[in-house]
Amino acid sequence: xxxxxxxxxxxxxxxxxLDKEVIMHIYRTHTCGALRKEQAGLEVRLSGWVFRKRDxxxxxxxxxxxxxxxxxxxxxxxSPFFEDCQxxxxxxxxxxxxxxxxxxxxxxxxxxxxxxxxxxxATFSVQGSCEPLPLYLSGTEEEAGPEETRLKYRYLxxxxxxxxxxxLLRSSVIASLRRRMIGHGFNEFQTPILTSSSPEGARDYLVxxxxxxxxxxxxxxxxQQFKQLLMIAGFDRYFQIAPCFRDEDAxxxxxxxxxYQLDIEMSFVTQEDVFAVVEDVIHGVFTEFSRQxxxxxxxxxxxxxxxxxxxxxxKPDLRNPILIQDVGDxxxxxxxxxxxxxxxxxxxxxxxxxxxxxxxxxSFFDKLVEHAQSIGAxxxxxxxxxxxxxxxxxxxxxxxxxxxxxxxxxxxxxGDVVFFVCDQxxxxxxxxxxxxxKLGRDLDLLEKNVYRFCWIVDFPMxxxxxxxxxxxxxxxxxxxxxxxxDALMTQDPLTIKAFQYxxxxxxxxxxxxxxRNHSQDVMVKAFELAGYTREDVxxxxxxxFQAFKFGAPPHGGIAPGVDRMVMLLAGESNxxxxxxxxxxxxxxxxxxxxxxxxxxxxxxELHVKVNLPQPKKEPGV
RNA sequence: GGGGGCGUAGCUCAAUGGUUAGAGUCCCAGAUUGUCGAUCUGGUUGUUGCGGGUUCGAAUCCCGUCGCUCCCGCCA
Numbered sequence: 183x184x185x186x187x188x189x190x191x192x193x194x195x196x197x198x199x200l201d202k203e204v205i206m207h208i209y210r211t212h213t214c215g216a217l218r219k220e221q222a223g224l225e226v227r228l229s230g231w232v233f234r235k236r237d238x239x240x241x242x243x244x245x246x247x248x249x250x251x252x253x254x255x256x257x258x259x260x261s262p263f264f265e266d267c268q269x270x271x272x273x274x275x276x277x278x279x280x281x282x283x284x285x286x287x288x289x290x291x292x293x294x295x296x297x298x299x300x301x302x303x304a305t306f307s308v309q310g311s312c313e314p315l316p317l318y319l320s321g322t323e324e325e326a327g328p329e330e331t332r333l334k335y336r337y338l339x340x341x342x343x344x345x346x347x348x349x350l351l352r353s354s355v356i357a358s359l360r361r362r363m364i365g366h367g368f369n370e371f372q373t374p375i376l377t378s379s380s381p382e383g384a385r386d387y388l389v390x391x392x393x394x395x396x397x398x399x400x401x402x403x404x405x406q407q408f409k410q411l412l413m414i415a416g417f418d419r420y421f422q423i424a425p426c427f428r429d430e431d432a433x434x435x436x437x438x439x440x441x442y443q444l445d446i447e448m449s450f451v452t453q454e455d456v457f458a459v460v461e462d463v464i465h466g467v468f469t470e471f472s473r474q475x476x477x478x479x480x481x482x483x484x485x486x487x488x489x490x491x492x493x494x495x496x497k498p499d500l501r502n503p504i505l506i507q508d509v510g511d512x513x514x515x516x517x518x519x520x521x522x523x524x525x526x527x528x529x530x531x532x533x534x535x536x537x538x539x540x541x542x543x544x545s546f547f548d549k550l551v552e553h554a555q556s557i558g559a560x561x562x563x564x565x566x567x568x569x570x571x572x573x574x575x576x577x578x579x580x581x582x583x584x585x586x587x588x589x590x591x592x593x594x595x596x597g598d599v600v601f602f603v604c605d606q607x608x609x610x611x612x613x614x615x616x617x618x619x620k621l622g623r624d625l626d627l628l629e630k631n632v633y634r635f636c637w638i639v640d641f642p643m644x645x646x647x648x649x650x651x652x653x654x655x656x657x658x659x660x661x662x663x664x665x666x667x668d669a670l671m672t673q674d675p676l677t678i679k680a681f682q683y684x685x686x687x688x689x690x691x692x693x694x695x696x697x698r699n700h701s702q703d704v705m706v707k708a709f710e711l712a713g714y715t716r717e718d719v720x721x722x723x724x725x726x727f728q729a730f731k732f733g734a735p736p737h738g739g740i741a742p743g744v745d746r747m748v749m750l751l752a753g754e755s756n757x758x759x760x761x762x763x764x765x766x767x768x769x770x771x772x773x774x775x776x777x778x779x780x781x782x783x784x785x786x787e788l789h790v791k792v793n794l795p796q797p798k799k800e801p802g803v
Numbered sequence: 804g805g806g807g808g809c810g811u812a813g814c815u816c817a818a819u820g821g822u823u824a825g826a827g828u829c830c831c832a833g834a835u836u837g838u839c840g841a842u843c844u845g846g847u848u849g850u851u852g853c854g855g856g857u858u859c860g861a862a863u864c865c866c867g868u869c870g871c872u873c874c875c876g877c878c879a
Binding site: 234235236237238239240241242243245252254256258259271272285286288289291293294297314315316317318327328329330331380381382383384385403404406428429430431433434436654655656657658659660661694766767768 | 810813830835840876878
């Protein structure tokens with residue numbers, strides 16, 4: 183059917199108009215970060231948010247902001263819309279058309295990339311009006327408002343410069359990780375989000391099945407088994423920016439519910455092969471996105487046992503110069519009864535040497551002793567190497583020979599102090615580690631502007647469960663025990679180490695990984711030691727159990743936390759500052775109102791009946 | 804599940820158990836021609852989280868409770 187004449191005529195009119203306007207997009211010809219003195223004289227159109235307004239009565243400045251930057255708009259009182267602009271509320275979305283003008287030299291703003299020019303408004307329109315804001319957007323993070331409000335109005339908070347840049351940094355980091363992994367010959371995979379519950383590990387998020395009454399999917403805590411199965415499928419090198427779901431309580435550096443890992447798995451590799459890839463990728467990303475110095479590969483390797491001894495932690499902050507020492511041999515014949523009796527019961531003595539703090543006032547030492555007691559230490563002895571010799575509560579029990587040994591072991595001299603923790607080994611490590619961290623922080627001893635990386639290696643395969651006294655996996659049950667089947671058959675299980683490793687940056691654990699066990703026999707034996715029967719293993723890990731029978735390659739991997747990496751790169755101490763739409767500490771999304779109740783109909787379809795806990799008693803009844 | 808901190812105007816915070824709970828900011832009105840967190844003048848804004856108690860009198864002290872946050876537990 184031919185087009186009617188009126189339609190053709192109308193079409194021509196529209197086309198002619200468009201032709202005239204063809205250089206002018208209806209919203210913008212440039213972004214708010216684009217204009218420079220080179221564009222002076224040009225007729226342009228900008229759209230963005232009214233960030234700030236400076237009203238001089240006969241002259242009005244508007245800072246127009248978009249994703250790309252800020253441009254100063256000038257409105258003169260001759261403009262028919264001058265009064266409308268005076269009344270504009272901040273964060274209104276507007277479109278402004280006009281000429282780019284060079285600023286007078288004395289009015290240039292050197293703090294702004296677009297500070298040499300301004301846009302003189304000739305036409306103006308409102309695209310999106312704005313009510314008074316619940317948040318203050320142009321201030322600092324602290325001025326932004328309470329976190330509850332920030333989370334509820336997250337889309338507003340995300341306009342703030344720091345948060346906006348953090349989210350962009352995250353985007354760039356992830357793009358870079360992908361590029362680097364692909365460069366190392368890895369392929370990216372997707373693995374199921376609706377999967378089955380795994381018996382080990384954290385609590386699962388469950389999803390009821392409509393089709394299978396009474397049955398549930400679980401969201402993956404990590405794609406652990408899938409990535410191993412991809413290795414068995416022969417794909418050789420796997421990676422994924424993988425969402426992981428764990429129903430565990432939050433911390434400042436741990437988002438509740440969900441988080442992302444750079445999940446990696448490789449076939450036919452040793453631990454060192456995994457380290458080489460990860461070191462290259464991590465060092466690359468940290469030097470790409472931060473001006474802070476970052477340790478160059480190879481990163482330090484510290485055996486788990488040494489980490490616990492010298493740092494009192496399996497995630498040591500190497501920026502802290504304090505090195506804990508075992509000084510049991512110094513005190514083996516000590517006259518100090520407290521140490522003696524603890525050591526007779528198998529305890530240890532740990533020394534925490536600190537340089538140059540002999541001049542601290544008495545209150546400093548008293549407060550530290552108090553702190554030590556608050557975290558479960560019996561006490562905190564110390565020696566001060568002052569100008570008039572060695573002093574402190576322990577001094578009168580020390581022989582000159584013991585003093586010399588101590589000086590040699592701890593490398594201390596005049597002006598230095600050594601604190602002593604005496605307890606059973608596990609406690610002594612924990613307390614000494616806590617005090618090391620506290621001293622480092624309180625005395626400002628940490629190296630500045632540097633990322634210190636290390637690998638913690640040789641984790642024990644098993645540990646004793648403190649509640650049950652039973653042998654349990656200390657980390658990942660899929661790890662290869664060092665010594666293989668032989669070790670499982672002949673060694674004391676508590677002495678068996680695993681090819682299990684952590685990568686740590688500035689005291690933050692970025693990731694755990696392992697060379698996996700890929701033999702069914704070893705799997706069964708390892709689980710047997712941890713109290714599982716062959717049938718348990720077969721029913722709980724049906725895929726891996728079967729797959730190990732059909733030609734499984736040796737393989738291993740790791741999964742650095744993406745959120746934590748971005749956190750370190752952004753210099754943020756709270757993980758919510760690097761997540762676009764985070765949940766609060768109680769795992770609620772205040773913006774979307776999740777979790778929420780659902781309708782009876784939905785529950786019926788899912789064959790789910792809600793069994794609520796008893797409501798708490800009303801107060802004052 | 805346990806412990807600490809916080810809770811006063813939309814927001815940031817102040818207020819010795821004692822006058823009508825204040826200031827900055829936001830918002831509203833006015834002034835203002837070169838600002839860039841513009842400035843100046845004036846104004847509105849309150850269930851002091853909620854519920855009890857002590858007291859002549861409570862934002863303030865006590866008890867409980869709720870919310871947020873940090874930590875412990877938990878996180879193969």
